[in-house]
Amino acid sequence: MNFWPGFYALQSAWFLFLLVPLVIFYFLKLKRPHQRVPSLALWSQVINDRRVNSPFQRFKRSILLLLQILLLLFLVLALMQPYMQSGAERAEYLPILIDCSASMAATDSESGKTRLDLAKERVTDLIDNMLPDQQFSLIAVSSTARRLTAFTDNQRVLKKALADLTVDDVPSQLEDALRMTQALSRTAPIKTVLFYSDGNFPREVNFDLPFELNFQLLPAAGGNMGITSLNARKNQSGNWDVFIRIENSKQADSPAEVELIQDGNSVAREEIVLGSGDSQRLEFSIAADRESRLEAILTPGAPDSLAADNHAFLTIPQSRQLLVYIDPELASYRYALSDNPELILYPQEKSSTAPLEYDLIIGTSEKDLNRSALVKVGVGFVPEDLTKLISLESNLTDVVDWNRSSSLLRHVELADVQISQQPVWAENANVEDLESLGYEVLIHGRLGPLLLQKRDAGELEYYYLFNTDRSTMPYRVGFPIMVSNLVQLTLQEAGISETQAAATPILPPLELQPDTQYEILTPAGNELRAESDQNGRISGVAALHTGQYTVNGAGAKNVKISVSLLNPLETSLVSEDEIQFSEVPVTATQSQVDSDKPLWGEFAIIAFLLLLGEWWYFQKRPAGTMS
Structure with a gap:
């Protein structure tokens, strides 16, 4: 870091010439009228002031003038917008990619904060230290890329978009975000891109980097256990065999209890213990001669970092020929x-x-x-x-x-x-x-x-x-x-004979009436609208959160569809410290980004304190004066 500050608005130094009229006004203070008095013993101060007002006499040192000069100096320094130079190259246009996939909701036992909370804190520091010539663009990275803001220097807009960012219960897809950033580079000169993530994504990315990628790796979360697979198959006796796979991350051994709920009633329960990095497949047999809804609930017996993978949902279809x-x-x-x-x-x-x-x-x-x-x-x-x-x-x-x-x-x-x-x-x-x-x-x-x-x-x-x-x-x-x-x-x-739990980030296709509008209520309380095609099929509807989706419209009244996470990579919380691109790898760093720190606020505060000091000094009564 360079300890010698830089100045963004150096032309504001011309305001230092205001020192000249300040001193002139000090010499040309209003002269008092002449009066005859019996003695000058009590008027020595008046005589001294008269000498000061004479431009040809040496004036006595004035604390008030000194305060005024210092006040003007610090105000001018604040107008010059000084900043502490970090030594790193400053990017005028900086896209910031923020991972908001399911694993970013994982917490650690020490702080209790999610990985997304840590990413928000670091990005907030960057926004607070923005210089006037800098513009940021925030991009959310999940199963797809979402541009949260255009390039802007408005800190209020950036902070609001950052505060509104939440975790999606989906796997991460970095390639889409990089392609979006590449499209942005056609409208603004982009040299560097910041990417904040916990490293839980595929190691290899099929993309040629046209810019420098600064991969900021967030600290790892704690241990986690989750459901990674849920499916059912009809056996020869007419019952259904339900298969549930539980996987444990590599942090530590963990006990857990698995419960199977059928149409609101508990039908099976089993306790398990998984070692570090182990998995186990559980099998339950249930009777279902009509459509039935199943929910698998995992209750870990040790601290669990991620809650999204502790529930999974499956619908047993209606039996027919x-x-x-x-x-x-x-x-x-x-x-x-x-x-x-x-x-x-x-x-x-x-x-x-x-x-x-x-x-x-x-x-x-x-x-x-x-x-x-x-x-x-x-x-x-x-x-x-x-x-x-x-x-x-x-x-x-x-x-x-x-x-x-x-x-x-x-x-x-x-x-x-x-x-x-x-x-x-x-x-x-x-x-x-x-x-x-x-x-x-x-x-x-x-x-x-x-x-x-x-x-x-x-x-x-x-x-x-x-x-x-x-x-x-x-x-x-x-x-x-x-x-x-x-x-x-x-x-x-x-x-009919085999069914598998639906997983994020897409709802399973729906067969409804053709060419009809439908409303879909998400688990987060948001409303989506979708239109069926000429065959009555609705497909490609985004399902970014686990839980129950409700479909309403012609021929569909409160139709329930449930989706689960069911992603072994997200459950494992594995952290990659290197991304392998088509040509070169990018290694992660855990040290925070060095950025230029603006100092004009500190100078403005000092000037305000000097103003208060001047006011106090001017208003205080001389010693020995009766109140």
Whole structure:
């Protein structure tokens, strides 16, 4: 630090010339009238004042004049806006990124302050020490970036935005904030960016830094234990197996109690002890023949830094049968599924009625697959958007390889399967062309792909490019296994046999009335508005806080949706001390930022005290004077 102060408004030094009229006025004080008196013994002071008023006589030292000179000097120094130089380069435009993800709500046992509170204190110090030529812009960093203020030197605006900043129960995404800052650099010269965080974010960030990043690492919080996973699966007996994963941070061993609440009633409770950095998966079995709401509550037996991960919510769906359409020509599929009690087959022989939407469609043409369904399986044709890449020939072929990790082909053996239709690649066509269109090859033939998978607007699609009934596949043991996998996939897509707790920062999609406005009340008491699309689907609604969201509107009266944190990284409170960017790493520092400290306030206070001293000296009565 440079102990010699700098001056921002050095031109104000011209006000020092006010010393000249001050001294002149002292010499030219008003002369008193002449009076004849019997004696001069009592008028010695008057004679001295007369001598002082004469510009050609040496004047006696005056404390009052000295106070006035000092007062003027300190006022001029205050106008010159002095500051104590830190020695660091001063940034005129300084973006300040503040992490407000879930882990920033973690506290420590000593101060009881959250990491966000510590960040606010440091940023407040910077705002208090702003110089007149500096402008700050505050940016909140959570799952997305939010610009809290534009570049401004208004301390009141900056402090209000800082005070209103709260923690979001979401993971941190630094890349979005850096891209926002890069966009700001097009409107203002940005050389340095400040980033305050506890270091709880992915170590690698895919971003090329066009500016210097000053990573201010906040002190670590205390120990923490939290719920990181909650899901349920329907078993063969019709009950639901509920799975809860609890993880402990690396600070210390900790006991805890886990309680499972079903529709407001406690149905299970278990005590656990986790070592440092350990995790444990708990399993409970519950009965639910209708929609049921579950809440897992974790009660740590030791000091716990983060409260957001101590609750998790899950909804058990209403049990129902799957609605399945199978083309009557596909006899092998209809036969394999005819006795399955979990579904209803269409079209039915004795009824011409059919639902508007299906859960699963297995068809032999594009027309069949134009119906609405969660899972669609095309058999024996090439999709229209692939006809230029693949053609069908009437030749024998077999399976060369298949994706054994695919959910559809799990435990399915396809070796020695003979196929009478052969898909063939067009000239210069390859797998990359399919991937560019969103397709994935699950089964490879000799001259082309045999089975494709595609996820399209929430629908899962499979395409057998050959007719499975014109192959030996239906006569293999793997065929009923594959059909069973298909049913399980559909159950999962429909959320009937397996469900998982929704997590921040996005609400799960809602199926409501088309083209309708809805109001969503958040756990924090804020109201959001969302409009459904032409299919009645609402998606992409931000869920920044854990808890219950209430949806109201046409066809939705107090619909409840609950979201949880469920993020192992946020629960672990792991702190990264280095960020690896595309080109260079950035190492964190825990020392506070050196900034120039303004001194004009101190000089103004001294001037005010001198003014009070002058007033007191002028007003005090001479010694020996009677009151």
